[in-house]
Amino acid sequence: MKPAPFDYVRPGTLEEALQALAGHPEAKVLAGGQSLVPLLSMRLAAPAVLVDINALPGLDHVVADASGVRIGALARHARVLADPGVARVQPLVSLALANVAHATIRNRGTTVGSLVHADAAAEMPMVLRLLGGSVDVTGPQGRRTIAVEDLYVGPLESSLHHDEIAVEAFFPALAAGTGVAFEEIARRHGDYAMCGVAAMVAVDGDRVTNVRAGYLSVSDVPAVVDLTDALGGEVTAAALDRAADAALAVLEPETDIHATADYRAHLARVLTARVVTAAYQNARKEQQA
Ligand SMILES: Cc1cc2nc3c(=O)[nH]c(=O)nc-3n(C[C@H](O)[C@H](O)[C@H](O)COP(=O)(O)OP(=O)(O)OC[C@H]3O[C@@H](n4cnc5c(N)ncnc54)[C@H](O)[C@@H]3O)c2cc1C
Structure with missing residues (x-):
């Protein structure tokens, strides 16, 4: 057509x-x-x-400093992914971006465009939500910052007004004693995932003090679940099972041509265990470094 x-x-x-x-x-x-x-x-x-907006000046920046990562509206996924400062300051941005589409699409698609497109099957809106980031927009009334909690209002719907342009996204830096991990399952490399999960785990010694997980393709809007209570401070098979139960009580996987709701729920369970374990191990390494 x-x-x-x-x-x-x-x-x-x-x-x-x-x-x-x-x-x-x-x-x-x-x-x-x-x-x-x-x-x-x-x-x-x-x-x-x-x-x-491709001819607008000054919007293709990628800046990583102690506070986090700032990404201009014309920075392509590929440029953000290749930036070593981004991987150092907030590794989850790089881990997730490596799973966004194919290289040719990452060469042209923008990370900010993906954030405001607000697709619950896309990696970056979920990552922004898990990390508690924000998007800056400019409109007739000037510039304002939209916290991610106020950004996603429905399926493929953000809270931007029709006459506003998103100019920059902000992803907070990884905090000390914290680890992150990301994994997804797609039918073919580069496809939108049937399910993807990111985890952010904070530790004190070998105890887990905080764990949150973000989910893609199992809800209408990018989903984040606090699993701290369910995990109960430890990373054991029983604790990971409890964490997956807690997540599935909140998520609403649906059947479509790519996967049944049951299969998506199964993937969410398996991936929750894998990424929480990996994020815990990364947090322990970070703490010992
Ligand atoms: C085959 C294929 C596979 C893909 N697979 C994935 C995948 O696995 N994961 C994934 O996350 N994405 C995937 N994508 C989408 C890709 O990541 C897009 O690049 C991204 O979603 C949108 O970015 P864009 O710059 O291309 O935005 P556009 O396509 O130009 O715009 C998308 C929407 O956002 C709005 N918009 C864009 N930028 C702004 C702005 N600065 N201010 C206000 N509104 C704006 C537009 O008006 C439009 O409504 C895939 C795309 C294709 C074609």
């Missing part, structure tokens, strides 16, 4: 881009186009105007 007809503008400044959006309630921002263009081609979206 071909897209429905649309107008196209490619502004050279943020102000012009905001004007173009403000003048057209049916306009859409075009970043890497790796989600939007397929939607246009399948006629699942038919915006009257595309506002291409």
Whole structure:
């Protein structure tokens, strides 16, 4: 299929881009186009105007410092993934990005575009939520920061207003005594996963003091579950089983053409045990370093 007809503008400044959006309630921002263009081609979206932000200056930065990682709206997944500072400051960003699509798509798709596209099957919205990050947006009323808890309001729906542009995402740094891990199962390498799980575990000696897990493809919006009480401070087979039970009490896996709800639940259970164990081991290593 071909897209429905649309107008196209490619502004050279943020102000012009905001004007173009403000003048057209049916306009859409075009970043890497790796989600939007397929939607246009399948006629699942038919915006009257595309506002291409690729010529805007100063939005392709990737900055990693002691506080965390800041990613500009035009930084491609591949660039973020290749940045050694990102892997050092917040390894979960790099671990998850390596699972986003194929190399060709990562060369063009933007991490911020993925965050505001708000797909619960995508890796980065879940990671942002697990880490408690935020997205900065600019609109007619100026710049504001949206905490991730306020960002995801429904399936494929973020709280951005139609006349706002996301300019930067922030992922907090890994805290001392904390470890992270990520794993997903997809039918083919590069496909959206049938289920994926990330874990963040904090330790004091060999005791677990805090554990949270993020889940993709098993809920409508990116899901994060606090497993601290269920784990009860230890990483044993029985504790991991309790943690998986606690997660599945909250998650709502659904059947689709890729997997049944039961199979997704099984994957969530298996992956919870694997990533909590790996994150615990990473936290212990971090503590001993
Ligand atoms: C075959 C294939 C496989 C894929 N597999 C995966 C996968 O496994 N995991 C995964 O996470 N993703 C996957 N993707 C999607 C890919 O990661 C996209 O790049 C990403 O989701 C969107 O980024 P983009 O820059 O391409 O955004 P676009 O496609 O340009 O835009 C997506 C949406 O976000 C809005 N938007 C984008 N940027 C901004 C902004 N700065 N401000 C306001 N609104 C904005 C657009 O208006 C649009 O609604 C896949 C894509 C394809 C084609």
